[in-house]
Amino acid sequence: MIQTFFNPEIIVASWPIVRAGLLNTVLLSLLVVPLGLIGGLILALLASVKKPVVRWPLMVWVDFFRAFPPLVLLILLFAGLPFAGLELGGFICVGIAFFLNTGAYYGEILRAGIDSVPAGQIEAARSTGLSRLQAMTYVVLPQAVRNVLPDLLSNTLEVVKLTALGSVVAVPELLYQARQAQSLTYSPTPIVVAAIVYFLMLWPVVRLLSRLENRALARR
Amino acid sequence: MSSWSRFAETFLNAKVMHRYLPDILSGVVVTIELALLVVVTGIAAGLTLALLRSLGLRPLNWLIVGVVDLFRSLPPLVVIVLIYFGLPSAGLAPSGFASTWLSLAFVLMAFSEEIFWAGITAVDRGQWEAARSTGLTFGQTLTSVVLPQAFRLAIPPLTNRTIAITKGTALGTVVAVTEILGQASSAMSNSYNPSPLMMGAAAYLVLFFPVVVAARYIETRFAWKR
Numbered sequence: 001m002i003q004t005f006f007n008p009e010i011i012v013a014s015w016p017i018v019r020a021g022l023l024n025t026v027l028l029s030l031l032v033v034p035l036g037l038i039g040g041l042i043l044a045l046l047a048s049v050k051k052p053v054v055r056w057p058l059m060v061w062v063d064f065f066r067a068f069p070p071l072v073l074l075i076l077l078f079a080g081l082p083f084a085g086l087e088l089g090g091f092i093c094v095g096i097a098f099f100l101n102t103g104a105y106y107g108e109i110l111r112a113g114i115d116s117v118p119a120g121q122i123e124a125a126r127s128t129g130l131s132r133l134q135a136m137t138y139v140v141l142p143q144a145v146r147n148v149l150p151d152l153l154s155n156t157l158e159v160v161k162l163t164a165l166g167s168v169v170a171v172p173e174l175l176y177q178a179r180q181a182q183s184l185t186y187s188p189t190p191i192v193v194a195a196i197v198y199f200l201m202l203w204p205v206v207r208l209l210s211r212l213e214n215r216a217l218a219r220r
Numbered sequence: 221m222s223s224w225s226r227f228a229e230t231f232l233n234a235k236v237m238h239r240y241l242p243d244i245l246s247g248v249v250v251t252i253e254l255a256l257l258v259v260v261t262g263i264a265a266g267l268t269l270a271l272l273r274s275l276g277l278r279p280l281n282w283l284i285v286g287v288v289d290l291f292r293s294l295p296p297l298v299v300i301v302l303i304y305f306g307l308p309s310a311g312l313a314p315s316g317f318a319s320t321w322l323s324l325a326f327v328l329m330a331f332s333e334e335i336f337w338a339g340i341t342a343v344d345r346g347q348w349e350a351a352r353s354t355g356l357t358f359g360q361t362l363t364s365v366v367l368p369q370a371f372r373l374a375i376p377p378l379t380n381r382t383i384a385i386t387k388g389t390a391l392g393t394v395v396a397v398t399e400i401l402g403q404a405s406s407a408m409s410n411s412y413n414p415s416p417l418m419m420g421a422a423a424y425l426v427l428f429f430p431v432v433v434a435a436r437y438i439e440t441r442f443a444w445k446r
Contacts, residue, residue, distance in 0.1 A: 004309045061403065064425070066383065067383075067391075069387040071391060072424055073391050079408065083414045084231070162295065175297060182305065195294055195298050199293045199294060206292045207289065210289075
Protein backbone atom coordinates (compact mmCIF):
# COMPACT_ATOMS: atom_id res chain seq x y z
CA MET A 1 0.00 0.00 0.00
CA ILE A 2 2.72 2.45 1.02
CA GLN A 3 4.82 1.34 -1.96
CA THR A 4 1.96 2.30 -4.26
CA PHE A 5 0.52 5.46 -2.77
CA PHE A 6 3.43 6.89 -0.85
CA ASN A 7 6.54 5.51 -2.49
CA PRO A 8 9.54 7.40 -1.00
CA GLU A 9 11.69 7.04 -4.13
CA ILE A 10 8.93 8.39 -6.35
CA ILE A 11 8.26 11.24 -3.93
CA VAL A 12 11.91 12.27 -4.13
CA ALA A 13 12.06 11.84 -7.90
CA SER A 14 8.84 13.71 -8.64
CA TRP A 15 9.20 16.44 -6.04
CA PRO A 16 10.87 18.99 -8.38
CA ILE A 17 7.96 18.62 -10.83
CA VAL A 18 5.33 18.90 -8.10
CA ARG A 19 7.16 21.80 -6.46
CA ALA A 20 7.15 23.76 -9.72
CA GLY A 21 3.39 23.15 -9.82
CA LEU A 22 2.96 24.41 -6.27
CA LEU A 23 4.84 27.58 -7.14
CA ASN A 24 2.59 28.12 -10.17
CA THR A 25 -0.55 27.50 -8.09
CA VAL A 26 0.58 30.18 -5.65
CA LEU A 27 1.38 32.60 -8.47
CA LEU A 28 -1.90 31.82 -10.25
CA SER A 29 -3.82 32.42 -7.01
CA LEU A 30 -2.01 35.72 -6.49
CA LEU A 31 -3.20 36.71 -9.95
CA VAL A 32 -6.81 35.45 -9.97
CA VAL A 33 -7.82 36.47 -6.44
CA PRO A 34 -7.14 40.19 -7.02
CA LEU A 35 -8.67 39.86 -10.50
CA GLY A 36 -11.88 38.39 -9.02
CA LEU A 37 -11.90 41.03 -6.28
CA ILE A 38 -11.63 43.81 -8.86
CA GLY A 39 -14.47 42.26 -10.87
CA GLY A 40 -16.53 41.94 -7.70
CA LEU A 41 -15.82 45.50 -6.63
CA ILE A 42 -16.97 46.82 -10.00
CA LEU A 43 -20.21 44.83 -9.70
CA ALA A 44 -20.81 45.87 -6.09
CA LEU A 45 -20.20 49.55 -6.85
CA LEU A 46 -22.58 49.37 -9.81
CA ALA A 47 -25.16 47.68 -7.57
CA SER A 48 -24.91 50.53 -5.07
CA VAL A 49 -26.53 52.68 -7.74
CA LYS A 50 -30.05 51.85 -6.64
CA LYS A 51 -31.76 52.13 -10.01
CA PRO A 52 -33.76 49.24 -11.51
CA VAL A 53 -32.10 49.84 -14.90
CA VAL A 54 -28.76 48.98 -13.32
CA ARG A 55 -29.87 46.49 -10.68
CA TRP A 56 -31.79 44.04 -12.86
CA PRO A 57 -29.15 43.43 -15.52
CA LEU A 58 -26.63 43.07 -12.70
CA MET A 59 -28.73 40.46 -10.96
CA VAL A 60 -29.08 38.50 -14.22
CA TRP A 61 -25.32 38.81 -14.80
CA VAL A 62 -24.51 37.49 -11.32
CA ASP A 63 -27.08 34.68 -11.49
CA PHE A 64 -25.78 33.73 -14.93
CA PHE A 65 -22.33 33.06 -13.55
CA ARG A 66 -23.72 31.38 -10.44
CA ALA A 67 -25.54 28.98 -12.77
CA PHE A 68 -22.70 28.43 -15.22
CA PRO A 69 -20.05 25.85 -14.24
CA PRO A 70 -16.62 27.53 -14.26
CA LEU A 71 -15.11 24.60 -16.16
CA VAL A 72 -17.65 25.07 -18.98
CA LEU A 73 -16.78 28.76 -19.12
CA LEU A 74 -13.09 27.90 -19.26
CA ILE A 75 -13.55 25.31 -22.04
CA LEU A 76 -15.75 27.74 -23.96
CA LEU A 77 -12.96 30.32 -23.91
CA PHE A 78 -10.17 27.84 -24.50
CA ALA A 79 -11.71 25.58 -27.13
CA GLY A 80 -14.54 27.75 -28.50
CA LEU A 81 -12.86 31.10 -29.13
CA PRO A 82 -10.21 29.72 -31.51
CA PHE A 83 -13.09 29.11 -33.95
CA ALA A 84 -13.64 32.86 -33.94
CA GLY A 85 -9.96 33.30 -34.74
CA LEU A 86 -9.04 34.15 -31.14
CA GLU A 87 -6.44 31.85 -29.62
CA LEU A 88 -5.72 33.02 -26.10
CA GLY A 89 -3.78 30.22 -24.41
CA GLY A 90 -4.70 28.43 -21.20
CA PHE A 91 -3.27 30.98 -18.83
CA ILE A 92 -5.17 33.98 -20.20
CA CYS A 93 -8.37 31.90 -20.47
CA VAL A 94 -8.08 31.03 -16.78
CA GLY A 95 -7.61 34.72 -16.01
CA ILE A 96 -10.71 35.78 -17.95
CA ALA A 97 -12.86 32.92 -16.65
CA PHE A 98 -11.93 33.71 -13.05
CA PHE A 99 -12.48 37.42 -13.55
CA LEU A 100 -16.03 36.65 -14.74
CA ASN A 101 -16.93 33.72 -12.49
CA THR A 102 -15.35 34.60 -9.18
CA GLY A 103 -16.04 38.27 -9.81
CA ALA A 104 -19.76 37.46 -9.68
CA TYR A 105 -19.36 35.68 -6.33
CA TYR A 106 -17.15 38.40 -4.82
CA GLY A 107 -19.63 40.95 -6.17
CA GLU A 108 -22.54 39.37 -4.29
CA ILE A 109 -20.53 39.30 -1.07
CA LEU A 110 -19.32 42.90 -1.36
CA ARG A 111 -22.82 44.06 -2.26
CA ALA A 112 -24.16 42.46 0.92
CA GLY A 113 -21.35 44.20 2.80
CA ILE A 114 -22.18 47.60 1.33
CA ASP A 115 -25.88 47.05 2.09
CA SER A 116 -24.98 46.29 5.71
CA VAL A 117 -23.57 49.80 6.24
CA PRO A 118 -26.41 52.06 7.45
CA ALA A 119 -27.49 54.76 4.99
CA GLY A 120 -26.98 57.36 7.72
CA GLN A 121 -23.24 56.83 7.41
CA ILE A 122 -23.23 57.86 3.77
CA GLU A 123 -25.45 60.84 4.48
CA ALA A 124 -23.19 61.94 7.34
CA ALA A 125 -20.09 61.52 5.18
CA ARG A 126 -21.66 63.44 2.30
CA SER A 127 -22.77 66.25 4.59
CA THR A 128 -19.20 66.77 5.76
CA GLY A 129 -18.36 67.60 2.17
CA LEU A 130 -16.97 64.27 0.96
CA SER A 131 -17.79 63.38 -2.62
CA ARG A 132 -19.75 60.19 -3.37
CA LEU A 133 -16.55 58.43 -4.33
CA GLN A 134 -14.73 59.61 -1.21
CA ALA A 135 -17.63 58.56 1.02
CA MET A 136 -17.58 55.14 -0.63
CA THR A 137 -13.81 54.64 -0.36
CA TYR A 138 -13.17 56.05 3.10
CA VAL A 139 -16.43 55.42 4.96
CA VAL A 140 -18.52 52.66 3.41
CA LEU A 141 -16.06 50.17 1.92
CA PRO A 142 -13.82 49.70 4.98
CA GLN A 143 -16.86 48.85 7.12
CA ALA A 144 -18.45 46.78 4.36
CA VAL A 145 -15.33 44.65 3.97
CA ARG A 146 -15.05 44.16 7.72
CA ASN A 147 -18.67 43.03 7.96
CA VAL A 148 -18.29 40.33 5.31
CA LEU A 149 -14.71 39.30 5.99
CA PRO A 150 -15.55 35.62 6.74
CA ASP A 151 -17.47 35.33 3.46
CA LEU A 152 -14.65 36.99 1.53
CA LEU A 153 -12.16 34.60 3.06
CA SER A 154 -14.37 31.60 2.37
CA ASN A 155 -14.76 32.61 -1.26
CA THR A 156 -11.02 33.18 -1.57
CA LEU A 157 -10.46 29.63 -0.34
CA GLU A 158 -12.82 28.37 -3.05
CA VAL A 159 -11.00 30.45 -5.67
CA VAL A 160 -7.63 28.99 -4.72
CA LYS A 161 -9.12 25.49 -4.89
CA LEU A 162 -10.63 26.35 -8.26
CA THR A 163 -7.20 27.07 -9.75
CA ALA A 164 -6.94 23.26 -10.10
CA LEU A 165 -9.17 23.72 -13.17
CA GLY A 166 -6.14 25.20 -14.88
CA SER A 167 -4.89 21.63 -15.28
CA VAL A 168 -7.63 21.01 -17.87
CA VAL A 169 -6.25 23.71 -20.16
CA ALA A 170 -2.58 22.76 -19.65
CA VAL A 171 -1.66 25.47 -17.17
CA PRO A 172 1.22 23.81 -15.28
CA GLU A 173 -0.21 24.28 -11.79
CA LEU A 174 -0.05 21.77 -8.94
CA LEU A 175 -2.59 19.23 -10.20
CA TYR A 176 -1.33 19.38 -13.79
CA GLN A 177 2.27 18.84 -12.71
CA ALA A 178 1.24 15.98 -10.41
CA ARG A 179 -0.56 14.28 -13.28
CA GLN A 180 2.47 14.73 -15.50
CA ALA A 181 4.61 13.11 -12.80
CA GLN A 182 2.01 10.36 -12.44
CA SER A 183 2.17 9.46 -16.11
CA LEU A 184 5.99 9.55 -16.03
CA THR A 185 6.25 7.27 -13.00
CA TYR A 186 3.15 5.09 -13.55
CA SER A 187 2.36 5.65 -9.87
CA PRO A 188 -0.42 7.53 -8.05
CA THR A 189 2.13 8.77 -5.50
CA PRO A 190 2.59 12.25 -7.09
CA ILE A 191 -1.16 12.85 -6.96
CA VAL A 192 -1.25 11.82 -3.30
CA VAL A 193 1.64 14.24 -2.69
CA ALA A 194 -0.22 17.03 -4.48
CA ALA A 195 -3.32 16.33 -2.37
CA ILE A 196 -1.22 16.53 0.80
CA VAL A 197 0.30 19.81 -0.39
CA TYR A 198 -3.17 21.26 -1.05
CA PHE A 199 -4.30 20.10 2.37
CA LEU A 200 -1.31 21.54 4.24
CA MET A 201 -1.64 24.81 2.36
CA LEU A 202 -5.38 25.28 2.86
CA TRP A 203 -6.16 23.51 6.11
CA PRO A 204 -5.22 26.50 8.32
CA VAL A 205 -7.67 28.63 6.35
CA VAL A 206 -10.42 26.02 6.76
CA ARG A 207 -9.82 25.91 10.55
CA LEU A 208 -9.93 29.69 10.82
CA LEU A 209 -13.09 29.81 8.74
CA SER A 210 -15.05 27.29 10.72
CA ARG A 211 -14.25 29.24 13.90
CA LEU A 212 -15.36 32.51 12.28
CA GLU A 213 -18.54 30.92 10.90
CA ASN A 214 -19.53 29.32 14.19
CA ARG A 215 -19.00 32.60 15.95
CA ALA A 216 -21.08 34.50 13.40
CA LEU A 217 -23.97 32.05 13.73
CA ALA A 218 -23.83 31.98 17.51
CA ARG A 219 -24.16 35.75 17.57
CA ARG A 220 -27.61 35.75 15.98
CA MET B 221 -21.26 36.95 -45.98
CA SER B 222 -21.93 39.36 -43.17
CA SER B 223 -19.96 38.85 -40.01
CA TRP B 224 -23.09 37.86 -38.08
CA SER B 225 -23.97 35.08 -40.49
CA ARG B 226 -20.37 33.93 -40.45
CA PHE B 227 -20.54 33.85 -36.65
CA ALA B 228 -23.85 31.96 -36.73
CA GLU B 229 -22.51 29.55 -39.34
CA THR B 230 -19.64 28.70 -36.99
CA PHE B 231 -21.10 28.86 -33.50
CA LEU B 232 -24.78 28.12 -34.11
CA ASN B 233 -24.58 25.80 -37.07
CA ALA B 234 -28.05 24.30 -37.48
CA LYS B 235 -26.85 21.15 -39.24
CA VAL B 236 -24.27 20.32 -36.59
CA MET B 237 -26.67 21.17 -33.79
CA HIS B 238 -29.34 18.93 -35.24
CA ARG B 239 -26.88 16.08 -35.63
CA TYR B 240 -25.53 16.24 -32.07
CA LEU B 241 -28.70 17.18 -30.21
CA PRO B 242 -29.33 13.55 -29.10
CA ASP B 243 -25.80 13.36 -27.67
CA ILE B 244 -26.25 16.55 -25.68
CA LEU B 245 -29.64 15.36 -24.42
CA SER B 246 -28.17 12.09 -23.23
CA GLY B 247 -25.51 14.21 -21.49
CA VAL B 248 -28.28 16.18 -19.81
CA VAL B 249 -29.74 12.95 -18.44
CA VAL B 250 -26.36 11.87 -17.06
CA THR B 251 -25.79 15.31 -15.50
CA ILE B 252 -29.21 15.21 -13.82
CA GLU B 253 -28.64 11.68 -12.51
CA LEU B 254 -25.22 12.59 -11.19
CA ALA B 255 -26.45 15.84 -9.65
CA LEU B 256 -29.38 14.18 -7.87
CA LEU B 257 -27.19 11.40 -6.54
CA VAL B 258 -24.63 13.89 -5.25
CA VAL B 259 -27.22 16.13 -3.60
CA VAL B 260 -29.17 13.33 -1.90
CA THR B 261 -26.22 11.28 -0.66
CA GLY B 262 -24.03 14.28 0.17
CA ILE B 263 -26.62 16.06 2.27
CA ALA B 264 -27.81 12.85 3.94
CA ALA B 265 -24.22 11.97 4.88
CA GLY B 266 -23.57 15.52 6.11
CA LEU B 267 -26.68 15.48 8.28
CA THR B 268 -25.75 12.07 9.66
CA LEU B 269 -22.29 13.31 10.61
CA ALA B 270 -23.73 16.42 12.26
CA LEU B 271 -26.15 14.29 14.30
CA LEU B 272 -23.35 11.92 15.32
CA ARG B 273 -21.31 14.94 16.34
CA SER B 274 -24.11 16.15 18.59
CA LEU B 275 -23.71 13.00 20.69
CA GLY B 276 -20.55 14.65 22.02
CA LEU B 277 -18.19 11.66 21.87
CA ARG B 278 -14.70 13.16 21.81
CA PRO B 279 -12.73 10.70 19.64
CA LEU B 280 -15.62 10.41 17.17
CA ASN B 281 -15.87 14.19 16.91
CA TRP B 282 -12.16 14.52 16.16
CA LEU B 283 -12.58 11.99 13.39
CA ILE B 284 -15.58 13.85 11.96
CA VAL B 285 -13.81 17.22 12.10
CA GLY B 286 -10.76 15.65 10.45
CA VAL B 287 -12.76 14.23 7.54
CA VAL B 288 -14.73 17.45 7.12
CA ASP B 289 -11.59 19.58 7.12
CA LEU B 290 -9.95 17.27 4.60
CA PHE B 291 -12.76 17.60 2.07
CA ARG B 292 -13.09 21.31 2.64
CA SER B 293 -9.39 21.79 1.92
CA LEU B 294 -9.02 19.66 -1.20
CA PRO B 295 -10.17 20.93 -4.60
CA PRO B 296 -12.98 18.63 -5.86
CA LEU B 297 -11.07 17.95 -9.07
CA VAL B 298 -8.12 16.66 -7.05
CA VAL B 299 -10.41 14.28 -5.15
CA ILE B 300 -11.91 13.03 -8.42
CA VAL B 301 -8.49 12.46 -9.99
CA LEU B 302 -7.25 10.78 -6.80
CA ILE B 303 -10.15 8.32 -6.74
CA TYR B 304 -10.22 7.65 -10.48
CA PHE B 305 -6.48 7.32 -11.12
CA GLY B 306 -5.41 6.27 -7.63
CA LEU B 307 -7.80 3.52 -6.58
CA PRO B 308 -7.06 1.19 -9.53
CA SER B 309 -3.59 0.77 -8.03
CA ALA B 310 -5.31 -0.59 -4.91
CA GLY B 311 -7.24 -3.11 -6.98
CA LEU B 312 -10.45 -1.07 -7.14
CA ALA B 313 -11.43 0.49 -10.43
CA PRO B 314 -14.38 2.85 -9.97
CA SER B 315 -15.91 4.20 -13.17
CA GLY B 316 -15.63 7.89 -13.97
CA PHE B 317 -19.28 8.29 -12.99
CA ALA B 318 -18.74 6.60 -9.61
CA SER B 319 -15.54 8.58 -8.97
CA THR B 320 -17.24 11.89 -9.69
CA TRP B 321 -20.30 10.97 -7.64
CA LEU B 322 -18.25 9.82 -4.64
CA SER B 323 -15.92 12.83 -4.74
CA LEU B 324 -18.62 15.45 -5.01
CA ALA B 325 -20.76 13.65 -2.41
CA PHE B 326 -17.81 13.68 0.02
CA VAL B 327 -17.25 17.38 -0.60
CA LEU B 328 -20.94 18.21 -0.16
CA MET B 329 -21.01 16.00 2.94
CA ALA B 330 -18.18 18.04 4.46
CA PHE B 331 -19.76 21.40 3.73
CA SER B 332 -23.26 20.38 4.78
CA GLU B 333 -21.98 18.83 8.03
CA GLU B 334 -20.38 22.17 8.89
CA ILE B 335 -23.56 24.04 8.04
CA PHE B 336 -25.88 21.68 9.95
CA TRP B 337 -23.52 21.62 12.91
CA ALA B 338 -23.35 25.42 12.99
CA GLY B 339 -27.16 25.43 12.92
CA ILE B 340 -27.39 22.95 15.80
CA THR B 341 -24.89 24.82 17.97
CA ALA B 342 -26.68 28.11 17.26
CA VAL B 343 -29.72 26.88 19.19
CA ASP B 344 -29.42 28.22 22.71
CA ARG B 345 -28.32 25.78 25.44
CA GLY B 346 -31.28 26.90 27.53
CA GLN B 347 -33.65 25.41 24.97
CA TRP B 348 -31.96 22.01 25.32
CA GLU B 349 -32.23 22.21 29.07
CA ALA B 350 -35.83 23.41 29.02
CA ALA B 351 -36.84 20.64 26.61
CA ARG B 352 -35.08 17.95 28.62
CA SER B 353 -36.62 19.22 31.86
CA THR B 354 -40.12 18.83 30.42
CA GLY B 355 -39.31 15.13 30.08
CA LEU B 356 -38.32 14.91 26.40
CA THR B 357 -35.55 12.44 25.66
CA PHE B 358 -32.29 13.49 23.97
CA GLY B 359 -33.62 12.19 20.64
CA GLN B 360 -36.96 13.96 21.01
CA THR B 361 -35.28 17.23 21.96
CA LEU B 362 -33.05 16.96 18.92
CA THR B 363 -35.79 16.17 16.41
CA SER B 364 -38.64 18.33 17.74
CA VAL B 365 -36.84 21.33 19.23
CA VAL B 366 -33.34 21.76 17.91
CA LEU B 367 -33.39 20.46 14.33
CA PRO B 368 -36.36 22.52 13.08
CA GLN B 369 -34.50 25.68 14.09
CA ALA B 370 -31.16 24.37 12.85
CA PHE B 371 -32.62 23.55 9.42
CA ARG B 372 -34.02 27.01 9.09
CA LEU B 373 -30.62 28.51 9.78
CA ALA B 374 -28.94 26.02 7.48
CA ILE B 375 -31.11 26.43 4.39
CA PRO B 376 -29.69 29.65 2.83
CA PRO B 377 -25.99 28.69 3.08
CA LEU B 378 -26.83 25.11 2.16
CA THR B 379 -28.63 25.98 -1.10
CA ASN B 380 -25.70 28.13 -2.15
CA ARG B 381 -23.16 25.46 -1.41
CA THR B 382 -25.23 22.73 -3.00
CA ILE B 383 -25.51 24.65 -6.27
CA ALA B 384 -21.79 25.38 -6.34
CA ILE B 385 -20.92 21.72 -5.76
CA THR B 386 -23.56 20.34 -8.13
CA LYS B 387 -22.16 22.49 -10.93
CA GLY B 388 -18.99 20.48 -10.32
CA THR B 389 -20.60 17.55 -12.16
CA ALA B 390 -18.95 19.18 -15.20
CA LEU B 391 -15.62 18.09 -13.70
CA GLY B 392 -16.65 14.53 -14.54
CA THR B 393 -15.60 15.23 -18.12
CA VAL B 394 -11.96 14.99 -16.95
CA VAL B 395 -12.54 11.33 -16.05
CA ALA B 396 -14.56 10.52 -19.18
CA VAL B 397 -18.07 10.82 -17.76
CA THR B 398 -20.48 11.33 -20.64
CA GLU B 399 -22.28 14.26 -19.02
CA ILE B 400 -23.12 17.48 -20.86
CA LEU B 401 -19.62 18.91 -21.11
CA GLY B 402 -18.11 15.55 -22.04
CA GLN B 403 -20.67 14.99 -24.79
CA ALA B 404 -20.27 18.56 -26.04
CA SER B 405 -16.47 18.34 -26.12
CA SER B 406 -16.38 15.08 -28.04
CA ALA B 407 -19.07 16.30 -30.44
CA MET B 408 -16.98 19.42 -30.98
CA SER B 409 -13.86 17.47 -31.86
CA ASN B 410 -15.84 15.09 -34.11
CA SER B 411 -17.55 17.87 -36.05
CA TYR B 412 -14.70 20.35 -35.80
CA ASN B 413 -17.33 22.93 -34.95
CA PRO B 414 -18.03 24.72 -31.66
CA SER B 415 -21.84 24.59 -31.98
CA PRO B 416 -22.18 21.52 -29.71
CA LEU B 417 -20.28 23.42 -27.02
CA MET B 418 -22.75 26.29 -27.33
CA MET B 419 -25.58 23.78 -26.98
CA GLY B 420 -23.91 22.33 -23.91
CA ALA B 421 -23.52 25.78 -22.39
CA ALA B 422 -27.19 26.48 -23.08
CA ALA B 423 -28.14 23.15 -21.49
CA TYR B 424 -26.29 24.09 -18.29
CA LEU B 425 -28.12 27.39 -18.16
CA VAL B 426 -31.49 25.74 -18.72
CA LEU B 427 -30.72 23.30 -15.89
CA PHE B 428 -29.12 25.60 -13.35
CA PHE B 429 -30.52 29.08 -13.95
CA PRO B 430 -33.97 28.22 -12.50
CA VAL B 431 -32.23 26.61 -9.51
CA VAL B 432 -30.20 29.77 -8.87
CA VAL B 433 -33.31 31.96 -9.13
CA ALA B 434 -35.18 29.61 -6.78
CA ALA B 435 -32.23 29.75 -4.37
CA ARG B 436 -32.41 33.53 -4.35
CA TYR B 437 -36.08 33.29 -3.41
CA ILE B 438 -35.38 30.70 -0.70
CA GLU B 439 -32.58 32.85 0.71
CA THR B 440 -34.89 35.81 1.27
CA ARG B 441 -37.76 33.59 2.38
CA PHE B 442 -35.73 31.84 5.07
CA ALA B 443 -33.53 34.77 6.04
CA TRP B 444 -33.44 34.94 9.82
CA LYS B 445 -35.50 37.92 10.92
CA ARG B 446 -33.87 39.54 13.90
